[in-house]
Amino acid sequence: MAKVWYNTCVELIDLYRNSDIHKKILLDKHADMINHAYILSSADSILLDAYAGFFAQDICCECVGSPCMTCLPCQKILHGNMVDLSIYPKTEKSLVVEDISNIVVDSYIRPMDSKYKIYILKNFDLCTVQGQNKLLKTLEEPPQNVVFILTCSNEDMVLMTIRSRAKVLHEHALSKKCLSDYLQTHGIVNAETISSISDGNLTTAMALSHNRNVSxxxxxxxxxxxxxxxxxxxxxxxxxxxxxxxxxxxxxxxxxxxxxxxxxxxxxxxxxxxxxxxxxxxxxxxxxxxxxxxxxxxxxxxxxxxxxxxxxxxxxxxxxxxxxxxxxxxx
Ligand SMILES: [Zn+2]
The missing domain is CATH 1.20.272 (Zinc Finger, Delta Prime; domain 3)
Known part of the structure; x- marks a missing residue:
């Protein structure tokens, strides 16, 4: 996953630096009030996957202007070598109850070489009620220095009891100009057409970019x-x-x-x-x-x-x- 993240997501760093999610985590970090759980919500799955990684970097980065991408924690996360960062689900599309059981047990073990132990739980909205409830108990009495980053495209599918114990951060769609500039910079043909009909959604735009009918x-x-x-x-x-x-x-x-x-x-x-x-x-x-x-x-x-x-x-x-x-x- 790490290599995939590195190759496909690192190009999205400039978009992340302008995102609402980034601005909000920086405020928490500067106030020394990192929450024990965040829900990152967006309809754009490519952005969401990338942003979750950058968000973890923001939490761990040791430099001014985080995520700097060059300090040791940033580099470790970028290359998938951060022992205190776990990303779920490992293989399945959605988290299963067994994953949550493992996470709960693991979260009580202290971080090894970072201040925080971080869990990125992707597509948490697809997790069953049973699985979500299993995590709830940990969120009610969170272990010290643990941060859960839950991503979802449909916040309504996350239990209210979980939402009330996490800080929910919404990411808005990209502006048409921003999306069009990004597509053009990355050599996508028909960038103007694609960005005009993608509603600022990079995932939709990338799907359309493979469509010969666009031309x-x-x-x-x-x-x-x-x-x-x-x-x-x-x-x-x-x-x-x-x-x-x-x-x-x-x-x-x-x-x-x-x-x-x-x-x-x-x-x-x-x-x-x-x-x-x-x-x-x-x-x-x-x-x-x-x-x-x-x-x-x-x-x-x-x-x-x-x-x-x-x-x-x-x-x-x-x-x-x-x-x-x-x-x-x-x-
Ligand atoms: Zn850094």
Whole structure:
């Protein structure tokens, strides 16, 4: 795990240094009030895994400007050689009761070469109620110098009794610019498109970066919005959208993003800067009212798609709705 963490997560250190989680642990550290348990909560699993390690470094780092990545504790954590840091689950996706039993026993043994003994318990929200309850007893009367770092994507799945005994730190999604800059720095093609539809979630963005359909998707969306002018065009564009197969949802999300850009064409906030010219042209066709109606249609269709309805029928209907809006609300 250590090597994996080193290779994949060390690049995220700059994002961590700007994170809320980092700022909060520094406050506790400077006040010499490290809590015995923290819950790090985020919908972004890649960030969360990385941040949990940096968080442990923050607790142990001996330098100003922690995590410095160069002092002995930072280096040990980075390379997986810190004997007083344990990361669970070792193999399974979620913690099992047996893991918690081992952790509870181990936590009463004093740290060997650090001030703190740290346990990172990943995906704690996936742990059973029985397992969570087992840890609860230890959190009620924590051994000295032990810090539990629990990570979760759904805080509601963590027992209230655990939450009330831990300090809960939420990490917000990255800003679009921050995510886009990160993707660009790391040579991800289509960084602008990916960051625009990932809602600031690096995990989603990385999944999309492996998707060949990302390339050209904005052009296809613009093609539909521009070229759909009569019912004769429906078959052509319907086939185009259906060719995205399992990525149809992704196509529709991009469409909503492009429509929002059209609505705010003169703002500096638009997502698809490299398509500004086409978006300006579309803003001559689509008014804010039209966009509002189309986005509502797409959203309601999206909900129906979850129930495995006839997708072809839904796409045809959506295109008809766009045509109707275009015709009725002509600018
Ligand atoms: Zn350090």
């Amino acid at each position: 050209g998707i904005v052009d296809d969306v613009i093609g539909v919005l521009m070229g759909l002018n009569s019912s004769r065009d429906i078959l052509k564009y319907s086939s185009k959208i259906l060719s995205y197969k399992k990525d149809i949802g992704f196509f529709l999300e991009t469409m909503v993003s492009v429509l929002r850009d059209i609505a705010i064409v003169n703002s500096a906030e638009i997502n698809f800067i490299s398509h500004k010219k086409e978006i300006e042209e579309l803003s001559q066709i689509y008014s804010a009212r039209m966009i509002d109606k189309i986005v509502k249609n797409i959203t309601s269709m999206f909900n129906k798609m979850d129930f495995n309805c006839n997708v072809t029928g839904l796409i045809d209907q959506m295109l008809l709705d766009i045509l109707e809006v275009k015709f009725l609300c002509k600018k």
